Amino acid sequence: MEPLARAAVRRAILVGGVVGAATVYMCMVGLVGAFAARPLIAGVGGEGPGIVTLGLVMLAAVPFLAGMTVASRLRSATTNASGALAVGCAALSGLVGGVLLAAFTLIANAVPLNGVFIPVTPTLVDILTFEQGPVVGPILLTIVATVAGAIGGAIQLLDSRDRRAILSGIGIVLLLALLKPIVDPILAGLELDAVRDFLFSAGGLSQAAAALTLALVVGLSWAWGRPAAPLRDRMRSMPAEHRRRVGLALAAIGIAALLILPQISTGFVSLVLVNVGFYLMLALGLNIVVGYAGLLDLGYVAFYAVGAYTMAILISPSSSLDGPITALVGPEWAFWLAIPIVMLVTALVGILIGAPVLRLRGDYLAIVTLGFGEIARILFGSDALRNWVGGPNGVVGLPNLHLPVLGELTGPGEYFYPVMAFAAFAAFVAWRLSNSRTGRAWNALREDESVAQATGVNTTNYKLLAFALGGTLGGLSGALFAVQLRTVFPGSFLLIVSITVLAIIILGGMGTIRGVIVGALILVGLPDALREFGEYRFLVYGAALVAMMILRPEGLFPSKTRRAELHEDVDVDDRPQLAASGEATA
Amino acid sequence: MTAPVTTPAQPDGEEPDAQQGMILEVRGLTKRFDGLVANKDIDFDIPRRSIVSIIGPNGAGKTTLFNQISGFFEPTEGTIVFDGIPLGGLAPHDVVELGMARTYQNIRLFQNMTVIGNVLVGHHVRMKSQWWQAILGLRSVREEEERSRAYALELLDMVSLSRRYAEDLAKNLPYGDQRRLEIARALASGPKLLLLDEPTAGMNPMETRQMTDLIAKLRRELGLTILLIEHDMKVVMGVSERITVLDYGEKIAEGTPQEIRTNPKVIEAYLGKQATA
Numbered sequence: 001m002e003p004l005a006r007a008a009v010r011r012a013i014l015v016g017g018v019v020g021a022a023t024v025y026m027c028m029v030g031l032v033g034a035f036a037a038r039p040l041i042a043g044v045g046g047e048g049p050g051i052v053t054l055g056l057v058m059l060a061a062v063p064f065l066a067g068m069t070v071a072s073r074l075r076s077a078t079t080n081a082s083g084a085l086a087v088g089c090a091a092l093s094g095l096v097g098g099v100l101l102a103a104f105t106l107i108a109n110a111v112p113l114n115g116v117f118i119p120v121t122p123t124l125v126d127i128l129t130f131e132q133g134p135v136v137g138p139i140l141l142t143i144v145a146t147v148a149g150a151i152g153g154a155i156q157l158l159d160s161r162d163r164r165a166i167l168s169g170i171g172i173v174l175l176l177a178l179l180k181p182i183v184d185p186i187l188a189g190l191e192l193d194a195v196r197d198f199l200f201s202a203g204g205l206s207q208a209a210a211a212l213t214l215a216l217v218v219g220l221s222w223a224w225g226r227p228a229a230p231l232r233d234r235m236r237s238m239p240a241e242h243r244r245r246v247g248l249a250l251a252a253i254g255i256a257a258l259l260i261l262p263q264i265s266t267g268f269v270s271l272v273l274v275n276v277g278f279y280l281m282l283a284l285g286l287n288i289v290v291g292y293a294g295l296l297d298l299g300y301v302a303f304y305a306v307g308a309y310t311m312a313i314l315i316s317p318s319s320s321l322d323g324p325i326t327a328l329v330g331p332e333w334a335f336w337l338a339i340p341i342v343m344l345v346t347a348l349v350g351i352l353i354g355a356p357v358l359r360l361r362g363d364y365l366a367i368v369t370l371g372f373g374e375i376a377r378i379l380f381g382s383d384a385l386r387n388w389v390g391g392p393n394g395v396v397g398l399p400n401l402h403l404p405v406l407g408e409l410t411g412p413g414e415y416f417y418p419v420m421a422f423a424a425f426a427a428f429v430a431w432r433l434s435n436s437r438t439g440r441a442w443n444a445l446r447e448d449e450s451v452a453q454a455t456g457v458n459t460t461n462y463k464l465l466a467f468a469l470g471g472t473l474g475g476l477s478g479a480l481f482a483v484q485l486r487t488v489f490p491g492s493f494l495l496i497v498s499i500t501v502l503a504i505i506i507l508g509g510m511g512t513i514r515g516v517i518v519g520a521l522i523l524v525g526l527p528d529a530l531r532e533f534g535e536y537r538f539l540v541y542g543a544a545l546v547a548m549m550i551l552r553p554e555g556l557f558p559s560k561t562r563r564a565e566l567h568e569d570v571d572v573d574d575r576p577q578l579a580a581s582g583e584a585t586a
Numbered sequence: 587m588t589a590p591v592t593t594p595a596q597p598d599g600e601e602p603d604a605q606q607g608m609i610l611e612v613r614g615l616t617k618r619f620d621g622l623v624a625n626k627d628i629d630f631d632i633p634r635r636s637i638v639s640i641i642g643p644n645g646a647g648k649t650t651l652f653n654q655i656s657g658f659f660e661p662t663e664g665t666i667v668f669d670g671i672p673l674g675g676l677a678p679h680d681v682v683e684l685g686m687a688r689t690y691q692n693i694r695l696f697q698n699m700t701v702i703g704n705v706l707v708g709h710h711v712r713m714k715s716q717w718w719q720a721i722l723g724l725r726s727v728r729e730e731e732e733r734s735r736a737y738a739l740e741l742l743d744m745v746s747l748s749r750r751y752a753e754d755l756a757k758n759l760p761y762g763d764q765r766r767l768e769i770a771r772a773l774a775s776g777p778k779l780l781l782l783d784e785p786t787a788g789m790n791p792m793e794t795r796q797m798t799d800l801i802a803k804l805r806r807e808l809g810l811t812i813l814l815i816e817h818d819m820k821v822v823m824g825v826s827e828r829i830t831v832l833d834y835g836e837k838i839a840e841g842t843p844q845e846i847r848t849n850p851k852v853i854e855a856y857l858g859k860q861a862t863a
Contacts, residue, residue: 428721429721432720432721432723433717433720433721435720436715436717436720436727436731437706437710437713437715437720437730437731438716438717438720439720440699440703440706440707440710441707441710443696443698443699443703443707444696444699444707444710447696447697447698447699448694448696448697450658451690451694451696452696452707453677453678453679454656454657454658454678454679454682454688455679455682455687455707455708455710455771455772455775456679456682456683456707456708456710456711456775457679457707457710458677458679459679465717469717
């Protein structure tokens with residue numbers, strides 16, 4: 001065998017091993033079993049259990065992605081291996097993965113493993129063998145994995161436009177099927193029963209709907225990517241001002257759609273979005289501290305807690321202070337009067353937390369702030385402060401929020417509008433700051449603290465300002481959280497809140513507001529909306545973050561800055577004119 | 587070097603009588619790092635609107651002296667008086683506000699900020715808008731932002747850096763342009779005294795000549811006083827009016843380029859190696 005082929009085969013086997021290990025792991029922790037319970041695409045006639053389940057998709061997706069990876073490396077400009085070799089190696093990686101998984105199936109069938117690995121049950125074996133018994137099943141499983149790998153490889157042979165069209169088609173269909181619990185109630189609310197009946201049945205997305213969606217998305221994506229696509233070219237040739245306006249119009253439509261969402265869907269959707277809103281505000285606040293100013297704060301939950309407790313003590317009649325604000329102005333205005341106080345308190349806490357860590361950088365700062373976050377939670381739950389903040393029981397009996405026109409809010413889902421308004425406020429503040437003298441000073445601080453100072457930035461003040469403003473946004477989120485829940489107790493302010501918020505920023509793209517919104521939807525909205533994900537939330541977080549760090553370290557929607565920072569090699573290649581003209585002026 | 591120069595002149599440098607006297611007076615400056623004496627009892631003055639160089643072999647304490655003047659290091663002993671104001675106890679950003687700006691031997695740009703962003707950070711001390719004004723989006727903020735951007739672009743012209751690069755990231759600039767950008771960033775703070783730490787390090791002869799021209803132009807057109815650390819003797823002899831020579835942390839000579847060239851102590855400590863080579 002020639003050296004290239006030998007290296008390719010070796011790599012394919014290695015990737016196959018990873019595929020096998022990943023799928024076996026997914027089975028052992030119960031992912032596959034749980035996800036198999038969610039049908040995505042219904043069987044013929046829409047009756048009975050779905051024929052394509054999320055579990056099956058996951059089992060096929062892993063070798064498929066592996067096949068894509070293997071083939072893409074082989075088909076790159078530098079390697080340029082033959083198509084047959086690429087597909088062959090992709091299939092090989094699928095085969096190796098399939099054999100490993102089949103071996104696991106046989107073992108699980110022969111030895112009862114569920115004493116240690118509870119999810120490894122006969123049901124799981126049935127799922128893995130497609131209920132075809134211990135002989136045909138594993139063979140079938142191997143074939144499925146091999147074929148998935150081969151298809152993943154074959155897709156790399158297509159030119160990029162076709163590939164993008166097919167992949168987005170498959171992606172959208174799966175997403176639509178996955179989001180059935182959200183889309184279905186919305187359609188019901190809109191009384192679009194015909195559409196609803198066409199799209200969904202008990203077993204998931206109907207086959208006809210899946211086929212139609214696939215065709216539609218593939219067609220549209222393909223047309224958009226055509227060399228002379230009229231719509232796209234018109235968009236591109238528009239002057240920047242026009243394009244901005246189109247962007248604004250699209251954003252306005254998006255916002256309008258968001259605003260009518262609670263009217264047309266169930267309370268469940270609103271509830272999920274309210275939770276997304278809390279995290280969105282937290283992430284926007286932390287983004288100021290971490291993304292703008294480069295101060296890695298792992299104890300951000302402290303601000304959330306302080307905001308929530310301040311609000312609770314100020315307005316709950318049963319708090320240690322008997323809710324002074326409510327006593328003063330009554331429950332209608334209590335929240336609104338308390339909000340400025342909460343902002344002030346959290347800003348002060350930001351300065352208090354910031355002051356002792358001014359001299360710390362990077363890892364040291366992270367560890368110390370991590371400690372602060374835990375201290376906050378423990379203090380609020382401690383016996384020492386029991387008389388003020390209620391110890392483990394927290395503060396209860398917060399009055400409902402009264403809106404100026406709409407009146408009293410009774411259900412937790414009704415907080416959708418105020419939470420969205422506050423989140424929009426937070427985004428606005430973050431946006432205005434990012435493009436200002438202040439934002440630039442923060443960026444300079446992030447880039448090189450000593451030079452920032454020697455360029456005229458008062459680093460002490462700007463660090464404290466970042467903590468204070470970031471803390472204020474986190475505190476606002478906490479205050480809303482308190483009134484929405486009407487109860488505040490220490491159990492709400494665990495370390496995992498800080499981690500989730502940081503993960504949102506990293507996933508979305510450090511430093512950008514758009515990225516933070518998408519990050520919050522994916523990391524908070526999705527697990528809330530889809531119970532299967534909720535169960536494995538942290539596994540999915542971990543996998544998503546690891547994948548992001550490898551594939552797109554700059555986040556989903558990076559700022560220009562971050563992208564360049566993390567893809568140095570690409571950027572230099574992209575700008576030959578810069579290097580060349582630089583030579584000329586130098 | 588064809589760019590038009592429209593940068594506002596520095597008023598301090600324009601007045602004829604301001605040319606008299608010293609912009610910087612250093613007396614008895616000593617810096618110790620634990621046991622090591624990096625600078626020992628240095629006296630040294632910079633006349634207004636002059637170009638002064640500090641030379642000396644590697645490890646002679648040139649950059650340490652620089653770091654103390656710009657407020658990076660606190661001197662162990664001695665005083666630094668800048669424009670009549672003693673610098674003792676002032677933070678680096680205060681020193682910048684008084685009108686001193688510097689560049690670095692190993693270029694230290696804000697790599698992941700745009701070219702214009704770097705210059706605007708340099709202009710930070712001359713801008714006034716506060717964070718809450720930015721959130722409110724006051725007109726004064728927008729106007730200041732526009733003015734500052736225009737000014738930053740003029741500074742790019744000043745250092746002959748194409749405006750086309752304004753939105754590119756600083757790190758993507760070629761080496762020579764990064765040095766120019768660093769100077770533009772320093773100029774943006776409106777300095778009276780500009781400290782350049784080896785501005786031609788790593789440059790080829792042509793780039794070096796352009797840099798020398800730029801330094802002369804900055805004094806001529808902006809009325810700046812410039813303090814230079816430099817290794818390239820051609821640059822030092824060509825551009826400076828006075829030269830201070832450091833060796834083992836001590837000042838061993840001071841004078842015009844001609845005097846320095848013929849000073850036996852200097853020849854022994856530094857140029858001597860070249861003279862005999």
